[in-house]
Amino acid sequence: MTDSNAGARQNTEAATDARTGLARRLGLFDATMLVMGGIIGSGIFRNPHEVATQVNTPLLILGAWLAGGAVALAGAFVYAELAARRPEVGGQYAYLREAFHPSIAFIYGWALLLVTQTGGMAAVAITFAGYFNELTHTNAPEWVVAAAALALLTVINCIGVRAGSNVQSLLMVLKILGIAALVFCGLFLVGPHEGLPHGPSDAPVETSSLLVRFGAALTPVMFAYGGWQTASFVAGEMRAPRRDLPRGLLIGVCGVIALYVLVNFACLRALGADGLAATTTPASSVMRLALGERGAAFIAVAITISTLGFLSQSMLTAPRVYFAMAEDKLFFKSVARLDARTRAPVVAIALQGALAAVIAVSGKYEQILTYVVSVDFIWFGLTALALFAFRRRAREDANAAGTFEDESDARSFNVESDAVRSFEVEGDAVRSFRVPGHPFTTAFFAVACALIVAATVYKHPANSAIGFAIVASGVPVYFLWRGKK
DSSP, rough: HHHHHHHHHHHHHHHHHHHHHHOOHHHHHHHHHHHHHHHHHSHHHHHHHHHHSSSHHHHHHHHHHHHHHHHHHHHHHHHHHHHHHHTTTTTHHHHHHHHHHHHHHHHHHHHIIIHHHHHHHHHHHHHHHHHHHHHOOOOOOOOHHHHHHHEEEEHHHHHOOHHHHHHHHHHHHHHHHHHHHHHHHIIISOOOTTTTOOOOOOOOOOHHHHHHHHHHHHHHHHHHHHHHGGGGGGGBBBBSSSHHHHHHHHHHHHHHHHHHHHHHHHHHHHHHHHHHHHHOHHHHHHHHHHHHHHHHHHHHHHHHHHHHHHHHHHHHHHHHHHHHHHHHSSSSSSGGGGOOOOOOOOHHHHHHHHHHHHHHHHHHHHHHEEEEEEHHHHHHHHHHHHHHHHHHHHHHHHHHHHHHOSSSHHHHTTHHHHHHHHHEETEEEEEHHHHHHTTTTHHHHHHHHHHHHHHHHHHEEEEHHHHHHHHTTTHHHHHHHHOOO
């Protein structure tokens, strides 16, 4: 990049920094850790059992996790290009606002606050509390422990984005080490399960029944994979969001896919498909086989750290959406308040912590799971459609201005071939990364999201209806705020 281009980029980001008041202190490592931290919580330690109860052969179990990884990677492609095109505070909220209408973005933020992000945090906080009590041999009510953990993380993130990111990155590194230890023990310290089948069962299974069960298995898989999009919320606090956020998304999602598949392979090797379906704590079972009760205690510590790390990441990222809503005058004005010293959105952070604690006290894990999956993937699908909208507008603007939007046009202007593959030039702006295989890969992600929503609604109609009702409640609230504006 030339000095003039670098200066222009820095001036653009400085202007954005001045406009939002947020501190730009995050880089590529922070982005990657945020992506991985937003995905890896408690799901990978307990959901392999849920998948095995639906599809009970190693081939189908691994296939479900690979299929979920393919959907997550397709989603990462979409969000990487959107992050390069619109590196704005609030991430997905900003994409929906600019692609469709502020009302759609508001309802997304409303659902994020009441269901998807806050509900997921509450579920993980309850899981953290259970493991914490087990490790410390305390009899404290789980809701008390969950609320205390959320309060601690609220305080840490109010100190500033650098403090919150440092804590989250440390916990994420510890997560990776814990998962690596689980995989090592399952592959090398436990003998292969004698009854481990190497292919599909010989028992005849109706194709329709198999598809239904495979679809049901994807619900816990996608819950475990969800969360990569939350890193986009802090684009306004990254030093070079156009460059680092897309890279962080792709590196982080690929890293999680590798870890998840290895964990399931290790569990299948140690326990077999039937053993995996029989135990509700597969990670503990594998570690107990490898190292006895010390192994079970070790993995309990790893899960406790993992769940705390997920909560830390969520407390760092999600409040930026509520901050952006308040900046748009579509939420309480106080939610846009920044601390004078740390420049952190302290009111938004406190709001997130308080509501997560409320749901942790009142909700059940299974209910929250279905609330989250059925609602979250609606927004994923709409965000994929947002990319189509931005691409169409870019072509129209390029045609009107006589500039170029796609690779073939860029070559006609003698742009260096390496840059053509990784950059899109539109006017004077350079936006790194374009979705490979678009529109097919983007359409695949959108259709996959629709199918996951349909499967979740089919299996959990009542809980899904509650989630949809909460989303619908945002419509009158939007018009109320719009009237005030």
